[in-house]
Amino acid sequence: MARDDDTLVQLLTPDGERVDRAVGPDGVEYSVDLTDAEYRGFYRDLVTVRRLDAEATALQRQGELGIWASLLGQEAAQVGSGRALRPQDMVFPTYREHGVLYCRGIDPIMPLSLFRGVDQGAWDPIETRCGMYTIVIGAQTLHATGYAMGIAMDGKVGGDDGEAAIAYFGDGATSQGDVNEAFIWSAVYTAPVVFFCQNNQYAISEPIERQTRVPLYQRAAGFGFPGVRVDGNDVLASYAVTRHALDHARSGQGPTLIEAYTYRMGAHTTSDDPSRYRPPAEAEAWRSRDPIARLAAFLGRQQIADETFFAEVDEQARTEAVRLRERVLTMPDPAPDSIFDNVYPHGSPLVDGERERFNAYRKSFEGSAH
Amino acid sequence: MATESLTLGKALNAGLRRALDRDPKVVIMGEDVGKLGGVFRITDGLQKDFGEDRVIDTPLAESGIIGTAVGLALRGYRPVCEIQFDGFVYPAYDQIVSQVAKMHYRSRGMVRLPIVIRIPFGGGIGAVEHHSESPEAYFAHTPGLKVVTCSNPSDGYTMIQQAIASDDPIVFLEPKRRYWEKGEVDAEAEAYPLHSARVARPGTDVTVVAYGPMVRTALDAATAAAEDGRELEVIDLRSLSPLDLGPVHESVRRTGRCVVVHEAPSNVGLGAEIAARVTEECFYSLESPVLRVTGFDTPYPAARVEEEYLPDLDRVLDAVDRTYGW
Numbered sequence: 001m002a003r004d005d006d007t008l009v010q011l012l013t014p015d016g017e018r019v020d021r022a023v024g025p026d027g028v029e030y031s032v033d034l035t036d037a038e039y040r041g042f043y044r045d046l047v048t049v050r051r052l053d054a055e056a057t058a059l060q061r062q063g064e065l066g067i068w069a070s071l072l073g074q075e076a077a078q079v080g081s082g083r084a085l086r087p088q089d090m091v092f093p094t095y096r097e098h099g100v101l102y103c104r105g106i107d108p109i110m111p112l113s114l115f116r117g118v119d120q121g122a123w124d125p126i127e128t129r130c131g132m133y134t135i136v137i138g139a140q141t142l143h144a145t146g147y148a149m150g151i152a153m154d155g156k157v158g159g160d161d162g163e164a165a166i167a168y169f170g171d172g173a174t175s176q177g178d179v180n181e182a183f184i185w186s187a188v189y190t191a192p193v194v195f196f197c198q199n200n201q202y203a204i205s206e207p208i209e210r211q212t213r214v215p216l217y218q219r220a221a222g223f224g225f226p227g228v229r230v231d232g233n234d235v236l237a238s239y240a241v242t243r244h245a246l247d248h249a250r251s252g253q254g255p256t257l258i259e260a261y262t263y264r265m266g267a268h269t270t271s272d273d274p275s276r277y278r279p280p281a282e283a284e285a286w287r288s289r290d291p292i293a294r295l296a297a298f299l300g301r302q303q304i305a306d307e308t309f310f311a312e313v314d315e316q317a318r319t320e321a322v323r324l325r326e327r328v329l330t331m332p333d334p335a336p337d338s339i340f341d342n343v344y345p346h347g348s349p350l351v352d353g354e355r356e357r358f359n360a361y362r363k364s365f366e367g368s369a370h
Numbered sequence: 371m372a373t374e375s376l377t378l379g380k381a382l383n384a385g386l387r388r389a390l391d392r393d394p395k396v397v398i399m400g401e402d403v404g405k406l407g408g409v410f411r412i413t414d415g416l417q418k419d420f421g422e423d424r425v426i427d428t429p430l431a432e433s434g435i436i437g438t439a440v441g442l443a444l445r446g447y448r449p450v451c452e453i454q455f456d457g458f459v460y461p462a463y464d465q466i467v468s469q470v471a472k473m474h475y476r477s478r479g480m481v482r483l484p485i486v487i488r489i490p491f492g493g494g495i496g497a498v499e500h501h502s503e504s505p506e507a508y509f510a511h512t513p514g515l516k517v518v519t520c521s522n523p524s525d526g527y528t529m530i531q532q533a534i535a536s537d538d539p540i541v542f543l544e545p546k547r548r549y550w551e552k553g554e555v556d557a558e559a560e561a562y563p564l565h566s567a568r569v570a571r572p573g574t575d576v577t578v579v580a581y582g583p584m585v586r587t588a589l590d591a592a593t594a595a596a597e598d599g600r601e602l603e604v605i606d607l608r609s610l611s612p613l614d615l616g617p618v619h620e621s622v623r624r625t626g627r628c629v630v631v632h633e634a635p636s637n638v639g640l641g642a643e644i645a646a647r648v649t650e651e652c653f654y655s656l657e658s659p660v661l662r663v664t665g666f667d668t669p670y671p672a673a674r675v676e677e678e679y680l681p682d683l684d685r686v687l688d689a690v691d692r693t694y695g696w
Contacts, residue, residue, distance in 0.1 A: 120476040125444065132476060135469050142434055143469070146441020153423050181434035188429060282502040342479040343513050351513070352613040
């Protein structure tokens with residue numbers, strides 16, 4: 001499959017040179033006009049989510065998490081798109097969107113409790129306007145589409161208080177029927193939804209060539225809505241493209257497919273070994289496109305930030321990571337009979353009866369040597 | 371409408387209409403449910419009266435119907451999804467069992483998905499393959515889902531409204547070959563709990579447990595058995611998950627004999643569950659093992675031989691006879 005770099009929307013080169021404006025495949029011009037404080041804020045986010053992610057990987061290696069899906073390399077795609085969201089927008093993530101959650105203001109302990117196994121990722125999707133992690137690939141794209149249909153039915157498009165939904169998924173998910181059904185549904189109902197695909201080049205071990213013969217963003221045309229490929233390692237471009245797509249949706253013009261072209265620097269999860277399926281030179285080549293290094297180069301060159309700032313950000317990220325570690329280690333296990341909680345909103349004789357027998361059984365051991 | 375004689379199909383239509391009327395958050399979605407009124411006309415006239423945003427014709431993709439219903443429910447709607455035929459529900463199976471069934475549990479109760487999934491199910495209408503199946507066990511086996519089925523117009527009218535009003539995700543199975551059978555529907559009748567079995571015909575000699583399309587068959591068998599001097603007690607389960615086996619246990623303690631009837635294959639079917647639980651609960655009352663009368667463990671056969679496959683009055687009576695053989 002051709003890389004097709006000509007169509008890549010980029011506002012910051014890998015060397016940290018600012019591109020004034022970029023034109024997408026659909027002729028849309030993308031640009032950003034940020035304050036110095038906002039540039040620094042992006043940098044702080046990138047460093048922090050990478051540091052928290054590294055801490056989680058370490059915790060898994062030490063046996064404190066059952067598994068971890070690292071976002072290493074995808075920070076810019078997640079922070080750029082996450083910061084483009086408005087408070088009223090609704091997010092439908094897959095299981096690697098720790099950076100999006102961070103931008104959404106969700107306590108970083110939340111996804112960790114899922115991977116540690118003390119719950120199933122139970123943050124409040126309504127309160128936080130961010131759905132729970134979805135592990136079945138692509139299922140959430142339909143949820144986002146249905147939610148967006150509801151936005152339109154509520155008349156919350158077209159005005160200043162317009163809302164949009166955004167669905168996150170990977171390149172592997174584009175092979176799923178659900179994703180294609182979500183494309184069809186969103187197009188025919190003009191649903192205010194943005195499909196944000198992080199093409200990190202691999203679905204566990206399977207390269208993008210095993211998912212598609214055309215660049216993914218081009219698929220949108222067949223469904224009747226715009227598709228755009230953005231440099232997913234460029235936080236500014238990811239921000240600009242997502243903000244435009246969200247505005248497009250909330251103004252009533254329907255869906256957009258964004259393909260954030262990026263690379264997963266680590267394993268799919270801590271369970272696999274990328275050295276079995278990826279040539280070492282490939283990751284090396286992508287290292288030169290690192291999203292944090294390029295923003296740092298830009299900030300330094302433009303004198304938006306200095307060494308003191310970089311050191312302070314590192315220190316703050318480290319402090320957050322240490323706090324996160326402490327909280328993970330002291331996270332209590334759930335009560336044994338919580339197994340039976342919340343199967344049904346108003347209970348069920350079957351489950352309630354099982355809980356009673358389970359508790360009676362456990363009680364029968366009280367006072368014994370066990 | 372006070373008491374009126376309606377077909378099951380019309381009763382369901384009336385129930386859906388009332389639910390749409392009562393709660394603006396109720397939306398009906400499915401293939402051909404709008405202008406056509408559904409292939410069985412169960413949603414007939416509803417789009418005309420409630421609009422295209424309340425009765426939504428969808429693209430032809432079942433996973434999409436259920437998956438978008440999840441999103442609508444998260445947005446505060448109460449989607450009622452129509453799956454056109456039983457054998458078409460499988461493309462939506464992942465959304466139903468992995469997403470719909472589990473989201474309340476996963477979110478520790480913060481998310482409710484009050485989704486109803488209506489499925490015309492079962493055989494007996496001379497259809498081609500994928501149009502006559504009984505998939506209830508797949509759903510009854512899934513924690514987080516509730517599964518119900520009606521056997522007559524009165525229950526159809528009441529139960530569909532109860533299912534829509536319920537905060538649980540509910541698989542609502544409609545016995546398609548009974549759509550055209552008439553019965554009295556009292557719109558003012560007092561509602562009963564959705565998950566409660568009923569004694570469809572009292573009797574003293576053998577307890578016959580049935581649901582959905584087989585209730586009529588069991589009642590016909592009871593009428594025939596009465597001519598031979600045997601009084602069958604017919605119990606209509608109405609709810610398949612959770613099962614309301616209290617009335618069954620109570621009945622079996624009196625009769626000492628139990629026959630379970632369903633169209634679905636016997637292997638790992640509802641009959642096995644019911645037999646196990648009745649045995650556990652009524653062991654010292656039983657005069658014979660609990661017997662099952664079911665479809666065979668084959669794919670649903672071609673229409674010209676479906677009468678051989680479907681449990682009928684004679685097979686029920688044969689099983690009743692066999693309970694006297696121990």
